[in-house]
Amino acid sequence: MKVEALDKFWADKSRYDLAEKRFYEGPQKIDGVTLDDGSKSELAKRLSQLEGENKELKSQVSSLSQLLNAVVKRLDTVEAQLKLTNGVSKQPESEAKKPEASEKDDDDDVDLFGSESEEEDGEAARIREERLAAYAAKKAKKVQIIAKSNIILDVKPWDDETDLKVMETEIRKITQDGLLWGASKFVPVAFGIQKLSISCVVEDDKVSIDWLTEEIEKLEDFVQSVDIAAFNKI
Numbered sequence: 001m002k003v004e005a006l007d008k009f010w011a012d013k014s015r016y017d018l019a020e021k022r023f024y025e026g027p028q029k030i031d032g033v034t035l036d037d038g039s040k041s042e043l044a045k046r047l048s049q050l051e052g053e054n055k056e057l058k059s060q061v062s063s064l065s066q067l068l069n070a071v072v073k074r075l076d077t078v079e080a081q082l083k084l085t086n087g088v089s090k091q092p093e094s095e096a097k098k099p100e101a102s103e104k105d106d107d108d109d110v111d112l113f114g115s116e117s118e119e120e121d122g123e124a125a126r127i128r129e130e131r132l133a134a135y136a137a138k139k140a141k142k143v144q145i146i147a148k149s150n151i152i153l154d155v156k157p158w159d160d161e162t163d164l165k166v167m168e169t170e171i172r173k174i175t176q177d178g179l180l181w182g183a184s185k186f187v188p189v190a191f192g193i194q195k196l197s198i199s200c201v202v203e204d205d206k207v208s209i210d211w212l213t214e215e216i217e218k219l220e221d222f223v224q225s226v227d228i229a230a231f232n233k234i
Contacts, residue, residue: 084124085131147204152230155196155216155223156189164196167222171198174215178206197229 157167164186172181182199189195202212213226 085127086124148201148234149204149209150199150201150230150232150234151209151212151228152197152199153213153216154187154227154229155198156225156227157193157195157222158224160192160194162222164194167219168196168198170219170222171196171216174212176207176212178203179212201234 155167155171157164168184180201182201184196184198186194187197200212202209209228209231213228216226217223
């Protein structure tokens with residue numbers, strides 16, 4: 001019995017040696033830091049947290065990648081539509097200068113694939129014409145604001161012998177689409193001379209002020225000069 005116990009003791013000697021070595025070495029160390037049971041638990045907890053954050057980051061990166069791919073596909077689709085709408089194929093200059101084919105050409109010279117390209121060009125042209133027509137119709141429905149101006153002109157005669165009433169009558173004979181004469185009065189200037197102050201309303205796109213003053217100054221028998229006394233936008 002004693003021999004069996006002795007053999008069993010020495011057979012397990014390595015285990016006891018290892019236990020004794022660990023006892024004398026003390027707690028395990030990592031990079032000079034002693035790790036007790038609490039530290040090991042905290043380290044394991046931190047590693048688990050980092051693994052969770054890593055998985056979450058990978059998930060977010062995957063979602064962003066999918067979103068980016070969707071945006072790229074959408075941009076490609078929009079670009080293709082714009083090319084179809086705006087890009088009517090232009091015939092190369094070298095081909096444009098070629099003479100028309102003779103009616104005697106063989107059937108081998110016929111472009112069997114040209115019809116598809118022509119149909120695509122025709123479809124793009126049709127879509128463009130429809131959009132232009134819709135835009136023109138929409139623009140026509142909008143109420144257009146006509147820009148007008150209220151002007152008062154001072155017309156000076158040559159002297160006191162000039163008949164201002166006749167001069168006014170001649171001035172009112174000046175007509176133009178967008179020109180409407182208004183009230184008038186005679187205003188004393190000096191030495192018995194009076195001037196004609198006459199108002200008018202003009203449409204800015206139809207009547208030029210320079211044109212109107214030049215037309216009045218053409219009445220050389222009556223008019224010495226024309227001045228703009230007031231100019232107001234309506």
